[in-house]
Amino acid sequence: MADTDLNLLTALDALLAEGSVAGAARRLGLSASAMSRTLARLRAATGDPLLVRAGRGLVPTPHAALLQARVGELAHEVRAVLQPAAEGLDLASLDRVFTIRANEGFVDALAGRLVAAARLAAPRVRLRFAPKPDKDVRPLREGLIDLEIGVLGASGPEVRVQALFRDYFVGVVRRGHALMAGEITPERYAACAHVVTSRRGRWDGPVDEALAALGLRRHVVAMVPGFPAALAMACTTDLVALVTHSFIRAEQERWLETAQAPVESFPLPVRTEAIRISQLWHPRLDADPAHRWLRGLLHSTCRAWHHGLEESREGD
Numbered sequence: 001m002a003d004t005d006l007n008l009l010t011a012l013d014a015l016l017a018e019g020s021v022a023g024a025a026r027r028l029g030l031s032a033s034a035m036s037r038t039l040a041r042l043r044a045a046t047g048d049p050l051l052v053r054a055g056r057g058l059v060p061t062p063h064a065a066l067l068q069a070r071v072g073e074l075a076h077e078v079r080a081v082l083q084p085a086a087e088g089l090d091l092a093s094l095d096r097v098f099t100i101r102a103n104e105g106f107v108d109a110l111a112g113r114l115v116a117a118a119r120l121a122a123p124r125v126r127l128r129f130a131p132k133p134d135k136d137v138r139p140l141r142e143g144l145i146d147l148e149i150g151v152l153g154a155s156g157p158e159v160r161v162q163a164l165f166r167d168y169f170v171g172v173v174r175r176g177h178a179l180m181a182g183e184i185t186p187e188r189y190a191a192c193a194h195v196v197t198s199r200r201g202r203w204d205g206p207v208d209e210a211l212a213a214l215g216l217r218r219h220v221v222a223m224v225p226g227f228p229a230a231l232a233m234a235c236t237t238d239l240v241a242l243v244t245h246s247f248i249r250a251e252q253e254r255w256l257e258t259a260q261a262p263v264e265s266f267p268l269p270v271r272t273e274a275i276r277i278s279q280l281w282h283p284r285l286d287a288d289p290a291h292r293w294l295r296g297l298l299h300s301t302c303r304a305w306h307h308g309l310e311e312s313r314e315g316d
Contacts (some may be wrong), residue, residue: 006078008045011038013075015051016068017158020058069152069276072161089289091122098294101130101139102149103199104226105243106277109250114301121297133199140282146291147298148280159280164299165246165306167275169207170265172234172241172248177264179240186269190216195239196223197230207242210270235262242268244275246305277302 014024015035025035043050046067051058060068102111107129118125130145137159139145152161171189173179179192190211196203203220211218224230227243231251234241248265255261279298285291 005041008038008042009071009075009078011035012042012050012067013071015039015042016060016064016071019051019060021051069161069163073163076160076162089293091125091293093124094122094290095124096290097126097128098147098291099128099130099145100147100149100298101132101145103132104228105247106149108228109244109246110302110305113305114298117297117301118294122293140280143282143284146281146285147294149298150277150280151275152278152280158283160283160286161278161280162295162299164277164279164302167244167246167277169242169268169272169275170245170248171268172231172243172263172265174235174238174263175261177238177240180264180266184266184269186211186214186216189240189269190218192219192240193238194218194220194222195230195233195241196220197225197227197242198223199225206272207268207270210272214270231263 011024011028014027015021018024018027021035021039022032024030025032028035030038039051046063048063049061050064051060111127111129115127118127132148132150135150140148140159149164171184173192179188182188196205198205201223203223208218222233222239224233227241227247230241230243231248233239243265245265248263251263252261252265279295281291281295
């Protein structure tokens with residue numbers, strides 16, 4: 001540790017977020033020459049150029065692109081650890097409304113668990129789950145929401161990000177569907193009629209790209225805005241729905257308490273990338289004790305849920 005300068009981690013986070021020496025210098029309150037020297041130190045430490053010239057700007061190398069998400073998380077954790085401990089936060093008397101923007105799938109799977117955990121620790125706290133029609137960063141910047149939950153997309157360079165868990169897509173059909181009668185091959189899967197979920201009106205996605213690589217194309221006949229609607233259609237028709245594993249597991253757990261589940265889920269016959277679910281917030285809330293408590297509660301709740309997901313996946 002004597003040779004490790006943690007300031008380099010903060011500098012690397014700023015450089016990768018800003019994509020320029022000047023921007024990183026402004027962000028950290030340094031001169032451009034000082035930031036240039038820091039970049040040289042980072043290149044020496046990592047053995048990689050990290051940022052290279054492309055026209056009038058700089059672009060990250062493949063190694064830097066791989067590091068970016070991890071560096072952001074590590075830099076945030078270092079800042080959190082080195083901040084003074086929160087004093088005077090009395091959870092028993094904390095009276096506050098937190099607004100969390102998340103899609104229907106997350107709310108269905110995890111909102112109940114989060115509310116229960118919050119009530120246990122801070123009974124006067126209220127959680128408002130707001131709809132998520134897009135990935136616009138303005139509600140975070142303007143203080144309209146406290147946390148954003150979802151897949152990381154285009155966001156402001158100042159937005160803080162922490163990974164919560166990894167999810168993945170599965171197929172869902174009504175119980176007794178003909179697709180479940182034999183091996184689910186890419187050909188049999190593509191030949192079915194499908195319902196897709198999209199808030200932005202997209203008829204295709206990663207599954208279609210994987211099928212196209214095999215010379216296949218699925219027959220999509222319906223589009224709905226969220227997983228609950230897709231599941232409802234799968235329950236009452238022969239359509240095949242695509243939902244996340246976390247969402248369908250939450251539904252199946254509820255069905256087990258009442259009756260047999262009306263649907264069956266299955267692994268996709270093509271490979272798709274895992275989905276990283278993260279929480280995002282504005283840096284002005286970094287040091288707020290109540291907000292830090294909420295972030296920690298959400299992180300621990302999601303980690304426990306993710307552990308259950310992995311156990312259920314191994315048992316599938």
